[in-house]
Amino acid sequence: MGVYNHEAFADHEQVVFCHDEKTGLKAIIAVHSTALGPAAGGCRMWAYSDDDSALCDALRLSKGMSYKNAMAGLSLGGGKAVIIGDAKSDKSEDLFRSYGRFVDSLGGKYITAEDVGISVSDMEVVSQETPHVAGLNSGLAASGDPSPFTARGTFNGIRAAVKHRLGKEGVQGLKVAVQGLGHVGWHLCKELHSAGANLVVADINDEVVQHAVKEFGATAVSCESVLFSDVDVVAPCALGAVLNEKSIPKLKTSIIAGAANNQLSQASDGALLRAHNILYAPDYVINAGGIINVAAEIEGNYDRTWVNTKVAAIYDVLIDIFERADKEQGSTSGIADLMAQEKINAAEKTVVPSKKNQIVA
Numbered sequence: 001m002g003v004y005n006h007e008a009f010a011d012h013e014q015v016v017f018c019h020d021e022k023t024g025l026k027a028i029i030a031v032h033s034t035a036l037g038p039a040a041g042g043c044r045m046w047a048y049s050d051d052d053s054a055l056c057d058a059l060r061l062s063k064g065m066s067y068k069n070a071m072a073g074l075s076l077g078g079g080k081a082v083i084i085g086d087a088k089s090d091k092s093e094d095l096f097r098s099y100g101r102f103v104d105s106l107g108g109k110y111i112t113a114e115d116v117g118i119s120v121s122d123m124e125v126v127s128q129e130t131p132h133v134a135g136l137n138s139g140l141a142a143s144g145d146p147s148p149f150t151a152r153g154t155f156n157g158i159r160a161a162v163k164h165r166l167g168k169e170g171v172q173g174l175k176v177a178v179q180g181l182g183h184v185g186w187h188l189c190k191e192l193h194s195a196g197a198n199l200v201v202a203d204i205n206d207e208v209v210q211h212a213v214k215e216f217g218a219t220a221v222s223c224e225s226v227l228f229s230d231v232d233v234v235a236p237c238a239l240g241a242v243l244n245e246k247s248i249p250k251l252k253t254s255i256i257a258g259a260a261n262n263q264l265s266q267a268s269d270g271a272l273l274r275a276h277n278i279l280y281a282p283d284y285v286i287n288a289g290g291i292i293n294v295a296a297e298i299e300g301n302y303d304r305t306w307v308n309t310k311v312a313a314i315y316d317v318l319i320d321i322f323e324r325a326d327k328e329q330g331s332t333s334g335i336a337d338l339m340a341q342e343k344i345n346a347a348e349k350t351v352v353p354s355k356k357n358q359i360v361a
């Protein structure tokens with residue numbers, strides 16, 4: 001299959017195939033849109049079964065970043081890179097320096113960061129070859145761990161969903177089930193607990209579950225049943241594709257609002273959730289706290305107040321989505337996609353056609 005007629009190709013501005021025989025680097029950098037600013041998005045390292053799967057992932061993820069950045073109100077477009085290889089055995093300093101040189105060759109059109117399989121120390125190596133990298137621990141504007149910001153944004157999103165669906169201010173006395181107590185899930189539990197919510201939790205790691213029971217008075221349930229808990233809100237914070245034809249009819253909650261990426265197994269699951277009268281907070285909107293924090297690093301002068309204001313605004317963005325979805329009788333995920341595309345289209349109108357990245361004042 002070619003690139004232009006690929007099912008995941010969505011008018012991407014540029015797709016770069018990188019190959020360096022000396023270091024063994026094979027990577028694809030997909031720039032979906034720079035209408036709102038330089039394309040920002042992480043780099044994933046994965047042992048793809050074939051080149052087409054790698055291309056498909058890069059194309060889908062970069063479009064996802066355009067939508068995520070647009071809805072977070074950031075001056076960033078969407079891009080993503082994939083390195084084809086096993087993150088456990090194929091990493092080397094030369095490989096990441098080679099990747100850094102490819103990123104640099106785009107002159108700032110794409111800004112890279114960590115994603116699955118890539119650590120902060122890998123990106124520190126990349127930063128030796130290019131300034132167009134974020135998510136670092138060192139440097140004047142280093143933004144550090146994004147997870148607490150993702151958790152805070154998710155907490156704000158849960159409050160928005162509770163307000164819209166249950167007409168309540170805050171989560172005091174509500175039952176919230178959290179699936180996955182990792183970097184984000186743990187911080188989310190902390191926020192929910194201090195706001196007075198009763199927690200139901202599950203994780204494949206029993207130690208962290210016992211810790212949550214002790215620390216937050218949480219009720220532990222099995223990983224198989226947590227999604228189907230009889231609670232006010234379910235917050236998926238572990239895996240993707242948990243919302244599908246099989247799981248949706250079994251849900252007992254009326255609100256799904258969590259941080260996990262790609263919660264819908266397929267786009268039509270958004271409509272299925274609506275048909276079951278379940279309010280869904282679109283994942284890439286509610287989990288944008290982390291990229292907002294990274295955006296402050298990209299700006300070059302990390303400003304905590306700016307970050308907090310943007311993370312707080314996730315509440316308002318979700319209320320807009322919920323209200324428009326009600327008005328247009330559409331799924332919240334479909335409406336979010338529409339709103340993101342509208343923002344990108346509006347920005348494209350102010351871009352000089354021959355120099356797409358140059359914004360007219």
Ligand code: NAD
Binds near residue numbers: 181185223
């Ligand atoms: P993490 O790896 O730190 O945590 C994931 C947790 O889920 C782990 O504790 C793991 O044991 C648990 N888990 C795995 N399988 C499970 C199962 N079947 N049932 C219950 N628990 C299970 O990851 P994270 O950084 O906390 O991210 C969580 C989710 O949020 C991911 O989908 C990630 O893509 C998304 N996300 C994270 C950020 C961020 O800032 N870290 C930003 C945006 C989106």
